[in-house]
Amino acid sequence: MAKKFKILVTGANGQLGQCIQRVSGHLEHELYYFSSSELDITNKSSVDEICKKINPDFIINAAAYTQVDKAEDEEERAFAVNHIGVRNLTDYCKQLNCGLIHISTDYVFDGEKHSPYIETDEVNPQTVYGRSKLAGEVEILDAKLSKFAVLRTSWLYSAYGHNFPKTMLKFANDRDSLKVVNDQHGSPTSAHDLAEAILKMIPQLTSENSGIYHFSNGGITTWFGFAKALFEQRGVEIELIPVTSEEFPAKAKRPKYSKLENVSVAECFDLEIENWQNALDKTEFS
Numbered sequence: 001m002a003k004k005f006k007i008l009v010t011g012a013n014g015q016l017g018q019c020i021q022r023v024s025g026h027l028e029h030e031l032y033y034f035s036s037s038e039l040d041i042t043n044k045s046s047v048d049e050i051c052k053k054i055n056p057d058f059i060i061n062a063a064a065y066t067q068v069d070k071a072e073d074e075e076e077r078a079f080a081v082n083h084i085g086v087r088n089l090t091d092y093c094k095q096l097n098c099g100l101i102h103i104s105t106d107y108v109f110d111g112e113k114h115s116p117y118i119e120t121d122e123v124n125p126q127t128v129y130g131r132s133k134l135a136g137e138v139e140i141l142d143a144k145l146s147k148f149a150v151l152r153t154s155w156l157y158s159a160y161g162h163n164f165p166k167t168m169l170k171f172a173n174d175r176d177s178l179k180v181v182n183d184q185h186g187s188p189t190s191a192h193d194l195a196e197a198i199l200k201m202i203p204q205l206t207s208e209n210s211g212i213y214h215f216s217n218g219g220i221t222t223w224f225g226f227a228k229a230l231f232e233q234r235g236v237e238i239e240l241i242p243v244t245s246e247e248f249p250a251k252a253k254r255p256k257y258s259k260l261e262n263v264s265v266a267e268c269f270d271l272e273i274e275n276w277q278n279a280l281d282k283t284e285f286s
């Protein structure tokens with residue numbers, strides 16, 4: 001019989017948190033979900049108190065400060081959540097020998113590569129958000145937990161929360177044409193697929209295979225290609241105009257290229273990772 005784990009999920013109302021709730025229903029594990037108001041990961045005593053009460057085998061940290069542009073003006077807050085919050089969870093996990101699954105980002109890289117980023121590539125974040133997420137990664141690696149996975153992902157979307165395809169579909173309701181950036185390359189990733197992968201990885205995690213992994217759906221595209229596929233799949237008629245990043249200035253610098261190579265996680269945990277177009281096709285946006 002498969003082993004049953006107690007799993008505590010932080011950031012339960014975020015995109016990934018909600019996808020984990022959605023996909024875990026049929027599993028034997030006991031899952032305990034905490035939204036930001038129920039468990040603020042920046043509050044160490046609250047982290048210790050709640051975690052000790054639940055006594056989980058694993059924590060999935062789906063909590064994060066994710067507002068990339070706003071982070072440029074809110075550095076302290078971004079680091080409080082993405083660095084100190086992760087340290088609080090890591091300290092607990094180390095003390096009580098609890099496993100930790102943490103989610104990181106393609107923004108730890110500078111986007112200057114021209115082939116898929118592998119786990120050992122040099123990091124060089126260009127934004128406050130990227131630096132704060134890297135600081136969280138470093139906390140976990142330094143702690144040398146007996147069971148952990150840092151999963152870097154990219155271009156996350158789902159039926160929940162705010163994300164690119166939902167914004168595109170909303171715009172398409174009241175516009176005839178849309179300009180979309182066509183010179184940034186990456187892999188759209190279904191938060192539903194990431195949630196399923198995390199839950200498959202947990203029973204297989206050992207001290208030998210713990211580490212950093214890249215998880216994104218297969219293939220590569222641009223934001224323009226992503227929008228085009230989205231509208232084609234859903235039969236939305238709209239004129240799409242490809243533009244450069246310079247025509248869409250943003251406060252935080254976007255990586256030009258951030259495809260994450262997912263072979264290592266797929267092989268190590270026996271995951272079948274879907275192509276981004278198929279994953280998108282399966283997603284229902286409300």
Ligand SMILES: NC(=O)c1ccc[n+]([C@@H]2O[C@H](COP(=O)([O-])OP(=O)(O)OC[C@H]3O[C@@H](n4cnc5c(N)ncnc54)[C@H](OP(=O)(O)O)[C@@H]3O)[C@@H](O)[C@H]2O)c1
Nearest residue numbers: 011013014015016036040041063064066103105153155156
């Ligand atoms: N979205 C992307 O495109 C993307 C790309 C690459 C990597 N990632 C990473 O993937 C992970 C999941 O992202 P997501 O898109 O699901 O993010 P999300 O939808 O923004 O959800 C993050 C959740 O964290 C919660 N949170 C914020 N501060 C907290 C705190 N101090 N204590 C506890 N919870 C807190 C938020 O609650 P409130 O809403 O109440 O603040 C929110 O529910 C994150 O680690 C993110 O960095 C995301």
